[in-house]
Amino acid sequence: MSELDETDRRLLNALQREGRLSNADLSDKVNLSPSACHRRVQRLEKDGFISGYVALVNPRKVDRKTTVFVEITLRAQADDVLDAFEKSVARIPDVLECHLMAGQADYLLKVVAEDAEDFARIHRRYLASLPGVQGMQSSFALRTVRQTTALPV
Structure with missing residues (x-):
């Protein structure tokens, strides 16, 4: 977990709650510019912190x-x-x-x-x-x- 800073944690928490957020909405929620938000999410995916996206079926x-x-x-x-x-x-x-x-x-x-x-x-x-x-x-x-x-x- 030492590779994650507070912004990464906010991103992960937001995406775990609502995985379909647009990059613009996600960047607003975590107080980042859209481009910085996109880069961070891509890094979290590349580094394996985000392993995929799914729909949770009832x-x-x-x-x-x-x-x-x-x-x-x-x-x-x-x-x-x-x-x-x-x-x-x-x-x-x-x-x-x-x-x-x-x-x-x-x-x-x-x-x-x-x-x-x-x-x-x-x-x-x-x-x-x-x-x-x-x-x-x-x-x-x-x-x-x-x-x-x-x-x-």
Whole structure:
């Protein structure tokens, strides 16, 4: 974080809140000239501080109202087992996140589904056939209390 000054942080915070700001509006928000603002944003992109721009889709509007967190324990920790699991899970369209964990579970997956029945389909079709799996524990989210994509900078 030492490469970021206060102006860079203001730029990142503004873009995290509203990624579609025009350069003119962004420069106004952070008190920079449009040309200086454009150069800084380009540098932040080039240096990897900004890795991309996306539209955040409302899951309820696309019938993905159910979020399930799945803890997975593997039979072994060998590199080939981990690699095979990670390659397979990366191909499952309903898995939004997959994290290698420290603790009881080896992996934590965030899965979206229409409902419990749809999750059963995802489980049968994809999760049950993941390589190297010894155990699986699924927890359904009842309500999302806080969700953000904005990192504190």
